[in-house]
């Protein structure tokens with residue numbers, strides 16, 4: 001289980017934007033490198049104007065941080081660039097992460113503006129982590145979120161991840177498949193992901209198998225003889241209704257039934273899926289093969305799946321590749337990594353802000369955490385409140401939430417309980433978090449989706465989930481904005 005492990009398998013230390021190194025070298029030379037800095041990762045917009053996103057990729061971030069070290073070749077290469085001070089190179093050679101990391105666990109539903117991961121570390125270290133943290137969580141959260149949409153559209157029918165061949169490179173395939181499991185996919189065709197992460201692997205057959213034999217019947221027969229318990233026959237190589245389905249039925253009767261076996265399924269990969277599956281279902285049922293499943297694939301996504309089901313398509317499961325593994329309709333999860341605070345010599349946390357003309361782009365300053373509010377009776381999530389890290393919400397008392405922009409929009413919550421979302425991952429360089437298994441993470445996602453109102457989950461104009469700021473954070477933010485704007 002080490003092939004994909006970023007601690008033991010591959011050293012990704014040099015996968016960072018060059019400016020991380022020049023800035024880190026700069027802080028070092030300026031004598032500021034040991035200043036404690038707080039960086040937040042957050043994202044601004046849910047892909048495809050959806051109602052929620054899913055956190056994924058934390059396990060790989062942990063492995064990356066644990067494995068971060070610069071070897072002789074790395075140092076030699078950096079020295080050759082004539083950019084870095086020898087003392088900084090020496091520091092890199094002995095690099096070890098000494099900071100703390102707080103993060104929202106994988107599989108948690110996440111929303112714009114929330115600090116989904118916070119690094120508290122000497123600035124010369126925290127700066128170096130930016131690129132890998134962002135690319136890892138951006139990628140996996142994107143695919144987990146996209147998969148969740150597809151799985152929702154499938155409405156209880158299993159979705160198999162078929163995307164490796166169309167993914168953006170090996171990591172896109174492998175970590176994408178991993179993320180798809182968190183998002184609710186039932187299985188993957190990516191064998192390595194089964195081996196590495198325990199995700200169930202599954203598959204049918206390619207057109208090449210059917211083409212290879214002299215005729216379709218022979219191809220189906222050979223396959224069913226070899227895999228009598230697991231025969232899903234691809235019926236669209238020549239003609240679904242004229243030959244594919246009839247040959248599959250013949251194999252079920254002449255080959256499998258005498259062995260005491262049943263035909264597991266057929267797969268369709270082209271043509272009008274609604275029409276063909278309805279016809280195929282009838283033919284199978286008329287032949288007594290009511291238990292034979294119909295699997296479909298062919299550039300599917302949540303919209304096509306919704307449409308074909310509305311058209312009365314008869315489908316038991318889906319194989320989804322290119323549009324899932326690349327999140328084709330919106331291929332960027334725009335998570336960013338921003339400085340939120342620094343500590344002064346007295347150890348006081350000084351909040352920092354990034355101002356923008358666009359209100360939504362103004363960052364939330366300070367060391368923060370997120371509380372999720374749940375209704376005591378329904379257990380549905382009511383909203384999230386971002387607070388300063390030292391704030392405690394006492395759920396025995398009413399709590400007033402307010403919109404951070406339209407502050408007159410208020411609501412007082414009474415019948416609620418809260419959950420703190422951030423977990424401590426590293427404390428002073430030491431890993432203090434036990435990553436759950438992928439299976440546990442997947443179940444956790446499912447549970448949370450059950451606790452989210454349907455209005456937030458729908459595809460068209462979902463309700464905007466509340467993400468508010470505590471009064472204390474709101475005050476800190478507005479004081480900083482007033483101060484900085486006043487200084488101009």
Ligand SMILES: Nc1ncnc2c1ncn2[C@@H]1O[C@H](COP(=O)(O)OP(=O)(O)OP(=O)(O)O)[C@@H](O)[C@H]1O
Nearest residue numbers: 269270271272273274275298299300304307308311
């Ligand atoms: N009934 C349907 N309603 C909406 N979309 C559909 C329906 N049936 C299939 N599609 C989708 O239409 C797209 C194109 O299908 P189309 O039939 O044009 O191509 P194809 O079947 O792959 O072509 P070919 O037969 O040459 O392989 C695919 O994304 C497929 O999922």
Ligand SMILES: O=P(O)(O)OC[C@H]1O[C@H](OP(=O)(O)OP(=O)(O)O)[C@H](O)[C@@H]1O
Nearest residue numbers: 162206207269297298299300320321322
């Ligand atoms: O359409 P996607 O959602 O990406 O799903 C994966 C696709 O990959 C396969 O096609 P391909 O033509 O590569 O091989 P095949 O001969 O097995 O059909 C499969 O039949 C699907 O159509």
Ligand SMILES: O=C(O)c1cccnc1
Nearest residue numbers: 162189202203204205319
């Ligand atoms: O097993 C399958 O049917 C499969 C796997 C990958 C891509 N397309 C189909």
